[in-house]
Every structure is written in C-alpha cells, then in structure tokens.
Amino acid sequence: MKVLPFKIPKPRNEALVYQVDREEAFYDQLHQHGEIQISYIPQGEGTLIVGDSINEYKAHDILVIGGFVPHVFKSDTVASPRSEMHTLFFDLHSFGKDFFEIADLSLTKEFFKKSELGMRVLSNTQQIIGEFHKLASQNKVEQIATLLTIISLVTKSKTASLSSFVYKKSFSDDEGKRMNNVYKYAMEQYSEPISLEEISTVANMSRNAFCRYFKKRTNKTFFQFLIEIRIENACKLIVNKPELSISLVSEECGFNNIANFNRKFKELKGCSPTQYRTRF
Template sequence: MKVLPFKIPKSSNHALIFQEDLEPIFYDKLHQHAEIQMSYILSGSGTLLVGDTVSRFKPGDVLVFGENLPHVFRSDANHQGLCHMLTLFFNREGFGHDFFETEELKELDLFFKQASSGFRIADVDARFKREFIRLRSLANLERFMSFIKLLYEIHNTSKELLSNFTNKTNYTDTEGQRMSNVFDYCLSHFKERITLDEIAEIAVMSPTAFCRFFKERTNKTFNQFLLELRIEHACQLLRTPDNQEAISSIAYTCGFNSVSNFNRYFKKQKGVSPRTYKTTETQ
C-alpha cells in the first residue's frame, strides 16, 4: 500500500471536501496530502504525530494540518465506543489562484503560515463547534459560506502549534513507506527497549544511514523522538484521575530504565516534575 502521498477522493469541480469518520479507530498510517485539513474530533483519543512532534488528541480538539504536512492518528487501544471526526479538506488554490490574495482575505495569510506547522485551536466555544457540525447538512453554497465563517473564527482564536519542523517534505513512496514503518513500530513498541540496530532494520537501512535519514526528515534524532513518545504516554497516565499507579511504575511502564532518567527527561520536556504535573492536571 502506498501510504505517502495520500489522495483525498474528490471530483474535479469541488473546492471543499467534507468527510465524516466514524470507526473503531482513526486511519493510523503516516500520511500527507496536498489539501489543508481542518478536523473536529467529537470522540476518540490517542497519540498524534505531526511533522516532528508527538502530542495527544482528544474529544473537542479542532486540528489544522497544512498541505503536505505528515501526520498520523493512533487511537488509544482502551477507547470505549467509536472514534468520530468531522473534516474539511481544501486547497488554497482551489477557489482560484488569487482568491486568498484579495485585500479582503489577505489577513488570512497567518492562518496558512501557522497551518504549515499544524495547530490546535486552544479554546473552541460551543458556537464554533455547532457551526462545524452543521457542515454535514449544508448544500454547496451554504457550506462554502460556513467555511469562510470558520476561517474567520479560527483567525481570531489563540492556537497551539503542533510542530516545529516547517520544511515541506514531499515523500517518495519508498520514503513514505519507510517512515510509516518506523513510526508504526515505535507506536506499538515504545514501552519496550528499542535499539538503533533494531529500528534501522525496520527501515531496511544501516544504522548510520538511518540516523541521517531520520534527522533530515524530522529535524531531531531518533532517540529524541522516542523520548517524546514515551513522555506523552506518561502524561496521559498522570492526568487520568482514577489512575493510582505510582510514578515509579509509570516510568517503567513507559519504557524508561530508571526513575531518575524519567524525572529528568520529563522535567526537561514539560518544565515541571511528573508529580507536579499530576497534581496540576488532576485538580
């Protein structure tokens, strides 16, 4: 299967594509596409990889991914019920080459710049969510008008950037399959010890060539990426109110070989100790 690039099915004369996903898990292969993606998650949670960064997705998130920005959703295995997401796909030139260059719309330049890194809308109000949900029942012209309204709302809302790596990387099929295999293996085995030789074998490369390949495409070392993945999983466990697991146990559960290493890397990435994070997030 050619994972990258990913083709959004659409007819030649539609500039907006609306898609509703209601599945046990979201599509969980690393992919990128030429269209900008705006998604609203109604249910489902898990790990989110965008560009060079690992984070989490959860119900209520509104996420925007720019054109050709690699990303993957990995739904939590213990999620109850179906994962539900509404998405709009569009291309900046899909409305005409100069549509967004008009004086009336040029202030949206910041939206497209931030989309190239991917972002999460930090504070989405109920009115915005209702408008997004309404998209599925609207005809073409009404949907377009609603889309412009949503763009305006997003433009005036604070955002959390999801990635630091803004290089637009158009993967070949071989590169895309290789990166997908690496991410898929890490998402499934990050709780275990993963050696450089082991992950290089997954990529069908020598360890030296793999290190160079991974750094060029993510702007970080493989060890940095693996640490981020483990820390994000630890955050999920720490902020779960009914999880009484000791911090030392969480450290080993997430793949760390010592509590001191876990505490050090956690504070370096999150700015606070695991204990402080747990106290703050579960209050």
C-alpha cells in the same frame, strides 16, 4: 477521499471536501496530502504525530493540519472504543488561484501561515463546533461560506502549534512507507528497549544511513523522538491511572532509570511527574 500509502488525492472536480469518519479507530498510517484539513473530533482520543512532534488529541478538539504535512493519528481504543472526526479539506487554490489573495481576505494569511506547522485551536471552540454541526445539511455553496466563517474564527482564536519542524519536500510513497514503519514500530514498542540496530532494520537501512535519514526529515534523532513518545504516554498514565506510582509509570513507558525519567519529563513538560499529576 481515497487514501494511498502516503498521499490523499483530492476527488475530481471538488474544490471543498467535507468528510465524516466514524470508526473504531482513525486511519493509523503516516500520510500527507496537498489539502489543508480542519478537523473537529466529537469522539475519540489518542496520540497525534505532526511533522516532528508528538501530541495528544481528545474529544472536542479542533485541529488544523497544513498541506503536505506528514501526520498520523494513533487511536486509544481502550480509552475510547469509538472515534469520530469531521473534516474540511481544501487548498490555497481550491476556489481560484488568487481567491485568498484579494484584499477582503487578507486576514486569512495568518491562518495559512500557522497551518504549515499544524495547530490546535484553544479558544472560540464552541462557536467553531457550532459551524461544523451545520455542514451535514448544507449544499456546497453554504459549506464554502461556513468554511470561511471557520477560518475567520480560527484566525481570531488562541492556538498552539502541533509541530516545530516540517520537512519541506514531499515524501515519495517509498519514503512514506519507511517513515510509517518507523513511527508505527516506535508507538507500539515504546515500552520496550529499542536499539539503533533494531530500528534501522525496521527502516531497511544501515545504522548510519538511518540516523542521517531520520534527522534530516524530523530535525531530531530517533531517540529524541522515542523519548517524546514515552513521555506522552507517561502523561496519560499519570492522569488516567492515579493508583500507579511514578516509578511504575516510568517502567511501563520504557525508562529503566527513574532519575532519567524525571529529568526528561521536566525538560519536555516543564514540571516534575508529581507536579503534573497534581495539576490534572
């Protein structure tokens, strides 16, 4: 599956693509593709941006990302020096225009609806992982049957959305590159002060134009987005480095005011940083 700056075209004459990626880090450019992807991650952890939202991913996650939903994986190569992902790519019409419309497959409608915002599977994961383990030795007919089994299992499972808003229009390559540059800069520089003038320059836009552009495509301001990145990274430090004080975590994640950090943390996570550490 060839990767372009923002689009991944489906290989010719293949209705279903099964792909295994084993790398030091996953492809870290913001991208979208027409295919829905169902991914199992045996190894690796890091940050996942889907649509307007920042998430963590870790080993043994099962993730579903809908067609044309912008997303990017940012691997944490310190926490996990190797990354591995097994993915099924397909779309609503892969097996014929009306295949998923037949009455026997009516239960799949919920799957496709939820995939529009992306989802993390929270139950039945061992059964789904078991199905993924079969794929490497299967022929195409068997892989299609396994895909239907996985969709059925996901439909029966408890899930959590990966985003709350997805820009409905497909991005052009130029737009994809611009948003990728903004996301990449924010994920790499979140611990430092970032001004509106600075990030507008990264996007090669005026400040006012950038604010309108970003809000339209993510349904939030850039600084709301930046705070979410900082809080997600704070969560990792709180759990993985218990020797760090909450005050130091706050500083390392770009907050210069502990009271503001505590307030934003509670807004996004529903508890204080200290309570979060106790839970995990």
